[in-house]
Amino acid sequence: MGKVDEKKKRKKEALFNTAYDLFTTKGINSTAISDIVEKAGVAKGTFYLYFKDKYDIRNKLIVHKTQELFSAAGDALERADIHGLDNKLIFIIDHIINTLVDNKPLLNFISKNLVMGALRSTFLTGEHSGNDSYERFLSLVEQDEHEYKDVDVMLFTIVELAGSAGYNSILYEEPLPIEHYKPFLYRSLRLIIESHRVES
Amino acid sequence: MGKVDEKKKRKKEALFNTAYDLFTTKGINSTAISDIVEKAGVAKGTFYLYFKDKYDIRNKLIVHKTQELFSAAGDALERADIHGLDNKLIFIIDHIINTLVDNKPLLNFISKNLVMGALRSTFLTGEHSGNDSYERFLSLVEQDEHEYKDVDVMLFTIVELAGSAGYNSILYEEPLPIEHYKPFLYRSLRLIIESHRVES
Amino acid sequence: MGKVDEKKKRKKEALFNTAYDLFTTKGINSTAISDIVEKAGVAKGTFYLYFKDKYDIRNKLIVHKTQELFSAAGDALERADIHGLDNKLIFIIDHIINTLVDNKPLLNFISKNLVMGALRSTFLTGEHSGNDSYERFLSLVEQDEHEYKDVDVMLFTIVELAGSAGYNSILYEEPLPIEHYKPFLYRSLRLIIESHRVES
Amino acid sequence: MGKVDEKKKRKKEALFNTAYDLFTTKGINSTAISDIVEKAGVAKGTFYLYFKDKYDIRNKLIVHKTQELFSAAGDALERADIHGLDNKLIFIIDHIINTLVDNKPLLNFISKNLVMGALRSTFLTGEHSGNDSYERFLSLVEQDEHEYKDVDVMLFTIVELAGSAGYNSILYEEPLPIEHYKPFLYRSLRLIIESHRVES
DNA sequence: AATGAATGAGGGTTCATTCAT
DNA sequence: GATGAATGAACCCTCATTCAT
Numbered sequence: 043m044g045k046v047d048e049k050k051k052r053k054k055e056a057l058f059n060t061a062y063d064l065f066t067t068k069g070i071n072s073t074a075i076s077d078i079v080e081k082a083g084v085a086k087g088t089f090y091l092y093f094k095d096k097y098d099i100r101n102k103l104i105v106h107k108t109q110e111l112f113s114a115a116g117d118a119l120e121r122a123d124i125h126g127l128d129n130k131l132i133f134i135i136d137h138i139i140n141t142l143v144d145n146k147p148l149l150n151f152i153s154k155n156l157v158m159g160a161l162r163s164t165f166l167t168g169e170h171s172g173n174d175s176y177e178r179f180l181s182l183v184e185q186d187e188h189e190y191k192d193v194d195v196m197l198f199t200i201v202e203l204a205g206s207a208g209y210n211s212i213l214y215e216e217p218l219p220i221e222h223y224k225p226f227l228y229r230s231l232r233l234i235i236e237s238h239r240v241e242s
Numbered sequence: 243m244g245k246v247d248e249k250k251k252r253k254k255e256a257l258f259n260t261a262y263d264l265f266t267t268k269g270i271n272s273t274a275i276s277d278i279v280e281k282a283g284v285a286k287g288t289f290y291l292y293f294k295d296k297y298d299i300r301n302k303l304i305v306h307k308t309q310e311l312f313s314a315a316g317d318a319l320e321r322a323d324i325h326g327l328d329n330k331l332i333f334i335i336d337h338i339i340n341t342l343v344d345n346k347p348l349l350n351f352i353s354k355n356l357v358m359g360a361l362r363s364t365f366l367t368g369e370h371s372g373n374d375s376y377e378r379f380l381s382l383v384e385q386d387e388h389e390y391k392d393v394d395v396m397l398f399t400i401v402e403l404a405g406s407a408g409y410n411s412i413l414y415e416e417p418l419p420i421e422h423y424k425p426f427l428y429r430s431l432r433l434i435i436e437s438h439r440v441e442s
Numbered sequence: 443m444g445k446v447d448e449k450k451k452r453k454k455e456a457l458f459n460t461a462y463d464l465f466t467t468k469g470i471n472s473t474a475i476s477d478i479v480e481k482a483g484v485a486k487g488t489f490y491l492y493f494k495d496k497y498d499i500r501n502k503l504i505v506h507k508t509q510e511l512f513s514a515a516g517d518a519l520e521r522a523d524i525h526g527l528d529n530k531l532i533f534i535i536d537h538i539i540n541t542l543v544d545n546k547p548l549l550n551f552i553s554k555n556l557v558m559g560a561l562r563s564t565f566l567t568g569e570h571s572g573n574d575s576y577e578r579f580l581s582l583v584e585q586d587e588h589e590y591k592d593v594d595v596m597l598f599t600i601v602e603l604a605g606s607a608g609y610n611s612i613l614y615e616e617p618l619p620i621e622h623y624k625p626f627l628y629r630s631l632r633l634i635i636e637s638h639r640v641e642s
Numbered sequence: 643m644g645k646v647d648e649k650k651k652r653k654k655e656a657l658f659n660t661a662y663d664l665f666t667t668k669g670i671n672s673t674a675i676s677d678i679v680e681k682a683g684v685a686k687g688t689f690y691l692y693f694k695d696k697y698d699i700r701n702k703l704i705v706h707k708t709q710e711l712f713s714a715a716g717d718a719l720e721r722a723d724i725h726g727l728d729n730k731l732i733f734i735i736d737h738i739i740n741t742l743v744d745n746k747p748l749l750n751f752i753s754k755n756l757v758m759g760a761l762r763s764t765f766l767t768g769e770h771s772g773n774d775s776y777e778r779f780l781s782l783v784e785q786d787e788h789e790y791k792d793v794d795v796m797l798f799t800i801v802e803l804a805g806s807a808g809y810n811s812i813l814y815e816e817p818l819p820i821e822h823y824k825p826f827l828y829r830s831l832r833l834i835i836e837s838h839r840v841e842s
Numbered sequence: 843a844a845t846g847a848a849t850g851a852g853g854g855t856t857c858a859t860t861c862a863t
Numbered sequence: 864g865a866t867g868a869a870t871g872a873a874c875c876c877t878c879a880t881t882c883a884t
Contacts (some may be wrong), residue, residue: 057323087843087846088844195423198410199403206405220394230403246867250868287869453865487867595826637829674873675876676875682851
């Protein structure tokens with residue numbers, strides 16, 4: 043990579059990081075492209091060299107941040123000594139929830155709508171460079187001692203429930219603060235996982 | 243109610259209905275207040291007599307439409323001959339899902355984020371005029387032959403899962419079209435309900 | 443005065459007083475007629491029964507407040523034991539300055555532009571009901587043991603200098619706080635008065 | 643200075659001059675920003691590139707026009723053969739009054755309130771480019787054969803009296819047309835100047 | 843590739859004034 | 864006389880996008 047390419051990449055990354063900072067602090071609607079370029083220290087026209095518009099950079103950020111989240115959880119799982127698919131999946135969910143509890147702006151930004159969508163979009167966009175979260179999920183299922191039916195459905199259901207319920211519980215403490223809600227959530231997740239297990 | 247009050251109400255309702263039409267067809271961001279008043283046939287200033295801004299009318303619409311949804315489902319339940327809390331709750335969820343399948347603009351509008359929030363906000367705002375959805379839910383639980391623990395948590399979990407998963411399934415047919423996903427969803431809901439049942 | 447007339451007068455006075463409050467606290471430009479009528483507790487249309495527009499009520503207020511100022515100073519002079527035209531005029535100026543030091547919103551409202559104009563407008567409008575400030579000034583001159591030339595010019599010059607310089611000195615403490623500026627101001631006023639004295 | 647900078651300056655000046663024309667003919671309250679940009683032949687957004695709002699451009703205009711006024715009077719003084727501080731100061735005042743008599747819109751625009759304030763603000767803002775009016779005043783005092791006490795106070799008093807009285811006399815011919823009032827005014831100014839002279 | 847001045851459509855909001863009740 | 868809902872012109876200001884340099 044030449045010096046020019048490096049400079050190019052630096053500009054793009056500056057825009058990326060600055061946009062994230064502003065989106066999480068001021069909200070997307072209140073963030074103007076001029077805010078982003080000003081804070082990033084580049085010219086207005088430069089923005090359009092790398093991104094189509096505000097929503098383009100937002101979508102790319104959501105995908106990126108979601109991948110980071112799942113990827114870090116997956117890495118932590120590998121370092122831990124957890125057995126059983128249900129325990130592993132709940133470990134991942136718990137890791138993500140804990141991260142988001144400490145980072146509410148991030149939670150607000152990706153918001154529950156988009157978790158699964160972003161995860162899925164990993165496949166559609168060509169951006170999965172080795173840390174393909176969804177495949178990692180699937181391999182967890184395959185490695186388990188039990189067999190599972192309709193794995194796609196199972197993973198979808200788990201992520202939707204955890205994402206949607208976790209969002210409200212963390213941000214609004216409704217119906218309970220997340221620490222008190224976790225036992226209920228994880229019990230539900232276990233039941234859902236079990237219901238997909240093929241009895242042999 | 244005098245003639246003037248009647249006229250006032252007509253204006254407010256014209257704005258309310260027109261805003262809903264435009265929000266669902268063009269989206270909120272692309273709907274200008276001038277669009278609303280023009281189509282509603284009132285002057286621009288009139289809008290500000292009844293609503294603070296675009297987001298005010300949007301929030302009131304979400305609450306209103308969500309209430310309608312739950313209210314209609316509750317009415318249908320009363321006319322049907324359904325026994326058992328699990329069957330009743332699933333009947334309600336199913337009724338709402340079927341309504342939204344036939345009315346995707348509405349689904350898009352209220353979106354999964356807001357279902358439960360809107361439902362809860364029913365209590366906070368003074369807008370529950372007899373058709374108080376949440377209390378109706380609670381009375382279903384009370385009337386059941388079984389007893390249930392942590393009812394708030396149960397209802398929250400059910401609504402979040404159904405809302406979040408239903409949203410994706412209906413709109414994007416992911417991971418399955420809603421008709422194929424329903425069995426999985428309702429099985430999960432049943433498990434969650436059962437897990438709150440107090441064994442006597 | 444019948445009950446109806448009394449009620450009428452009360453409404454007009456409520457508007458008058460409320461307008462003054464709002465003009466001095468929020469400024470004239472930022473005060474809407476709707477603000478005035480709301481705070482005064484009357485209907486919007488009622489405003490137009492008594493005043494032509496915002497500037498009509500403002501002008502009437504300036505005249506009224508300026509008259510009050512001079513009238514109170516004249517009354518105080520009568521109660522005091524002051525001799526010599528120069529001492530008397532400076533007593534009046536000093537009384538007004540002291541009042542305005544304690545009431546900066548009033549100073550800001552009438553502002554230096556308008557002091558003399560308002561004083562003069564007393565004659566033009568038919569509103570001088572016995573407390574005619576300008577005539578009172580003139581009679582002070584006549585009663586003095588000395589004779590004066592070009593009395594109109596003298597009074598004008600005095601009021602302009604005191605008003606204009608006092609305004610800056612009180613509000614901005616420029617070039618000195620008013621208490622330090624007073625000796626200079628009063629020395630200048632004395633010189634101007636003396637210069638109009640006819641040596642006999 | 644590059645081509646771009648030149649173009650920038652031209653735009654800013656076009657706005658500046660057009661705003662002055664409109665403010666003096668229509669008044670500030672009745673001049674909309676859209677009027678200014680339209681007449682200046684630039685886009686609306688361009689206005690906001692150079693000025694914060696209507697009051698920003700107004701303030702800058704007042705400072706600018708006041709400086710011009712004092713600067714021209716100072717230049718004329720240098721070309722004239724006048725001796726004695728009192729004569730010099732009165733020459734300057736007279737020059738300004740004569741200019742304003744011929745240019746009543748300008749008088750109305752800067753109005754008596756703002757003369758001294760604008761003059762003083764010359765120091766605060768960094769806009770004094772060689773033609774620093776206030777310092778010029780001071781050097782006149784220093785060069786005089788007599789010594790003066792409290793020079794700040796003296797200059798302030800002179801400018802306030804001349805500004806305030808001149809304003810009314812020119813615009814309303816009250817209490818006398820300016821040509822008839824001048825002798826009185828200048829007599830008063832002389833007395834004030836003398837009163838600051840240190841007898842040696 | 844990078845810049846940033848210029849654009850101008852577009853949207854939100856205010857508010858003096860009217861007039862039917 | 865008094866009301867206050869309704870009006871809609873007027874205005875401010877933002878900001879995505881372009882394009883000459």
